Amino acid sequence: MQEEEIIAGLRARDRKTTEYLYEKYSRALYAVISRIISDQDIAEEVFHDAFIKITRKIDFYQESKGRLYTWMANICRNSAIDKLRSKEISQSGKTNTIDDFVYGLESQSGTMEQVEAIGVRELMNQLNEDQRFIIEYIYFKGYTHTEVSEEFDIPLGTVKSRVRAALQVLKKNLDSI
Amino acid sequence: MNIQEYIESGKLELFILGELTEREREEVLAMAKKYPEIQQELDALEETIFSFDQKTGAVPSQKVKQKIFDSLEQDFKKEETIKASSSASTPTKVVKMTPWKTFAVAASLVAVFASAAAIYFAGKFYETDQKFTALLQDQQVMADNLNQVKLQYEETDSRLDRLVSGDFRRVEMKGETLPMQKDAKVDVFWDQKAQEVFVAVNNLNTLSDEFDYQLWAIGKDGPVGIGLVNPGEKFTLQQMQAVAEAGAFAITIEPKGGSKAPTLDKLVVLGEVA
Numbered sequence: 001m002q003e004e005e006i007i008a009g010l011r012a013r014d015r016k017t018t019e020y021l022y023e024k025y026s027r028a029l030y031a032v033i034s035r036i037i038s039d040q041d042i043a044e045e046v047f048h049d050a051f052i053k054i055t056r057k058i059d060f061y062q063e064s065k066g067r068l069y070t071w072m073a074n075i076c077r078n079s080a081i082d083k084l085r086s087k088e089i090s091q092s093g094k095t096n097t098i099d100d101f102v103y104g105l106e107s108q109s110g111t112m113e114q115v116e117a118i119g120v121r122e123l124m125n126q127l128n129e130d131q132r133f134i135i136e137y138i139y140f141k142g143y144t145h146t147e148v149s150e151e152f153d154i155p156l157g158t159v160k161s162r163v164r165a166a167l168q169v170l171k172k173n174l175d176s177i
Numbered sequence: 178m179n180i181q182e183y184i185e186s187g188k189l190e191l192f193i194l195g196e197l198t199e200r201e202r203e204e205v206l207a208m209a210k211k212y213p214e215i216q217q218e219l220d221a222l223e224e225t226i227f228s229f230d231q232k233t234g235a236v237p238s239q240k241v242k243q244k245i246f247d248s249l250e251q252d253f254k255k256e257e258t259i260k261a262s263s264s265a266s267t268p269t270k271v272v273k274m275t276p277w278k279t280f281a282v283a284a285s286l287v288a289v290f291a292s293a294a295a296i297y298f299a300g301k302f303y304e305t306d307q308k309f310t311a312l313l314q315d316q317q318v319m320a321d322n323l324n325q326v327k328l329q330y331e332e333t334d335s336r337l338d339r340l341v342s343g344d345f346r347r348v349e350m351k352g353e354t355l356p357m358q359k360d361a362k363v364d365v366f367w368d369q370k371a372q373e374v375f376v377a378v379n380n381l382n383t384l385s386d387e388f389d390y391q392l393w394a395i396g397k398d399g400p401v402g403i404g405l406v407n408p409g410e411k412f413t414l415q416q417m418q419a420v421a422e423a424g425a426f427a428i429t430i431e432p433k434g435g436s437k438a439p440t441l442d443k444l445v446v447l448g449e450v451a
Contacts, residue, residue: 015253022242028227031234044241051245055252065206066192067220069227074195120233144196160187167190171225174232 003068010058018055025069026051029076036080036142043080050079081142098124098136126173131166138163183208184218193222336375336414343368345375348426350448357430357445358382363406365392365426365448366414374403374417381408381445384430390445391435394423400439425449 001009001020009017030047037043054072061071124132137143137152145163149156191197192205209216345366352361362379376392384390390408393400404417406428430443 013252013255018249018253019246022245026242027234027236028230030237031230034234040238044237047237048241048245048248052248055249065202067223070193070195070223073226073230077195123233138194145191145194146196157187160191161185163190163194164185164187167222167225170229171221174225174228 004063007058007061007063007068010055013055021055022051025072028069029072032073032076033080035140036077036084042083046079046083047076050076053079077142084142098132098140123170123173126169127166130162131169134159134162135166135170180212180214184215189215189219189222192219193226333413336416339368339371339373340366340375340414343371343373345373346450348448348450350426350428350446352446355444355447357443361446363428363446363448365417367420367423367426367450369421372419372421374420375414376406376417377414378406378408378411380411381406381428383408387433388430389433389435390428391431391439392417393427393429393439394420395425395427396420396422397424400427402435402437402439405435423450 001017006017006021010021026047029051030043033047033050034040034043037046054075057075061068065071124135127135134148137148138145143151145156145159148154149159154162188197188201188205192202197205205215205219209219345368348365348367350363350365352358358381361381363381364377364379366375366377367373374392374394381390390406392403392406394403395401401420403420404415406417407415425448427439427447428445429439429441430445431440
């Protein structure tokens with residue numbers, strides 16, 4: 001199904017299209033959230049709300065402003081960040097790291113997840129310390145680049161170039177997973 | 178603008194992350210539209226992020242999937258009821274909506290509108306027609322009035338012509354010496370050669386319906402009735418019957434239609450021919 005078809009189907013509140021969207025994107029979108037929120041129940045609750053939001057806000061999505069996945073991923077990311085910053089979670093005081101995440105994956109019962117956890121660990125090992133730091137804060141802790149720059153006193157330009165460098169590394173090594 | 182530099186600035190990554198301001202986003206979109214390399218890089222980045230997300234995440238549980246679709250059920254239902262209700266609004270006997278039926282529906286709609294328009298304009302026409310008829314009637318009345326005025330004018334004009342061209346003598350008749358109406362005053366204009374007589378009422382009381390004023394020419398053979406005088410038509414010339422010989426003129430009040438002989442005790446005005 002082409003992106004245009006998916007969008008049209010979602011706008012028509014079509015059940016089949018919504019099911020297709022779920023099959024194709026639920027894992028990636030849930031990953032965006034579960035990286036930031038380690039508690040599975042809360043992550044699933046946020047995912048539930050974010051997915052409903054996506055299907056209901058599809059009329060506001062503008063194709064000219066970016067691709068569908070980017071739009072959906074940002075809704076999930078922002079929902080996760082909002083939840084993370086709400087009192088509900090910050091009271092637990094737990095911060096998410098790449099290691100926590102990988103550990104979480106490894107502790108899942110399925111073999112597939114365990115294999116993937118090894119893959120993620122290897123992937124992350126491809127990053128140098130600076131890149132890993134940036135990825136951890138932006139993708140796992142839900143920081144914005146400005147926040148990373150301000151909190152750790154790293155020039156904004158450096159944050160930007162490290163984000164880019166990290167993604168280039170990931171791009172190169174993703175196929176090996 | 179160095180495109181490679183732009184790509185390497187890290188701005189595109191932040192675009193994908195949704196961390197740019199609205200103005201910066203617009204700029205990236207404009208650049209991507211202008212330079213295919215930038216669009217390509219954006220697409221590649223999105224693909225990278227998607228596969229990073231896809232490959233590094235766990236599958237959400239069946240429980241949450243169930244919950245999501247339970248929550249969405251009402252949305253689907255709403256849309257399905259809209260679809261269902263829109264199809265239910267067509268007549269129940271119709272199995273398929275064949276094209277000619279669409280046209281028939283369209284045609285009947287057109288017919289309804291046309292009828293409505295026809296009724297509306299018929300109403301307008303009737304209204305206009307009535308106005309027109311009223312105007313015609315007004316115009317008829319005015320034409321009649323004009324005709325009457327014209328006739329009166331022509332009559333007056335012809336009288337004036339005769340008065341000016343003829344050899345008229347003015348005989349003043351007054352009521353001063355008589356008991357009936359002291360202030361009554363009527364003039365008689367008499368052309369002896371043409372035997373024509375006109376009266377012009379200056380002042381005469383109006384009479385009840387049973388009586389008329391009658392003009393008498395008093396000659397050697399006694400008084401001769403020469404017509405009835407209308408007291409209402411003041412200062413206009415009223416033509417009387419022909420008189421060849423008269424020594425005086427007088428007006429009496431007579432029963433309606435006039436009498437053969439004057440009722441002398443009801444003599445109103447009297448004037449002698451000088």
